[in-house]
Amino acid sequence: MDSEGSLRERLIDVGVDLVTPEGSASLGLREIARCAGVSHGAPRRYFPTHHALLSAIARCGFEDLRARFGAAIANTASPRAQLQAAARVYVGYVLDCRGMFELMFRHGLLDSRKHASDGLRLRESTLPLFERIVALVARCEVERDAAHRSGPAEPAPPPTVTAAALWANLHGVAQLWAWGSLQLALDAEPPGGAPRGDQLDRLVAAVLDAHLGPVNS
Known part of the structure; x- marks a missing residue:
């Protein structure tokens, strides 16, 4: 029993x-x-409510994604390379695990202030992932500033703001690819499914360049 x-x-x-x-x-x-x-x-x-059970299931998704992040950056040295690896994992996760991803970011679960399972609201499960992105962005900015010792670098937003914009951009890339909109805009093949490795690498690199500056800048 x-x-x-x-x-x-x-x-x-x-x-x-x-x-x-x-x-x-x-x-x-x-x-x-x-x-x-x-x-x-x-x-x-x-589970006293259906909401509580769904939140518990969705937290498994965040735990899985966090583990994938850890594995992806384990043997990667620079913060920029770690961010690139994590970003690639994030977009790949959205496309490979659409059902779980939909649940993880369901507004009713993330926004609820009344329901909690095991004393933990689902929105709090997103914080460790976001904090890791913020920490990597901050390290990238330190390296960028060090590379500009000969002259002042342009002031950057706080790492939390850059990390939030970076996350939103990656989220949008994944969603637009899942809907087929990016393939249409880029005249890319295949029309469905996940992007090829080189397509994903180029999209991720473009997102990082947009928010952190080109690698050789």
Whole structure:
């Protein structure tokens, strides 16, 4: 017989399995309970609201993305290269895990001030990822300033502002590619699916150049 903790985790795992191919529309309480092999009322014993269960499932997505970030930058030395690796992972994650990504950034989950699961609002799960981007942006700016010792560099916005703009730009690249709009604008192939490696590298490099300046500037 499942312990309370193991059944709780099984409900979350089932939700993760459902959202990956089917999208967040598949995450009804009854469907999750059915796939977990429990009564339709069982999830209520562990998650007081549907919102709480969805938040727990979405936090798995943030944990997965954070782990992918860590793996991508593990053997990368410079902050600019780490940002490029993380940016590539982010866009790739959006395109490979659309259902989970949709859930992770669902406005109703991120914006709620009334609901929390395990005392943690979902929006707080985004902070470690954003703080990592801010730290890397700050290191890039230190290196840029050091490279301009012979003359004053143009003043930059605070790292939090640059990081927010960079994140928003990457988010937009991924969403527009997922919708097919970027392919149309760039006359790129294939019309669907993820961009080829060279296409993704060029898009990521352009985003970094726009917000951090060209590498040799």
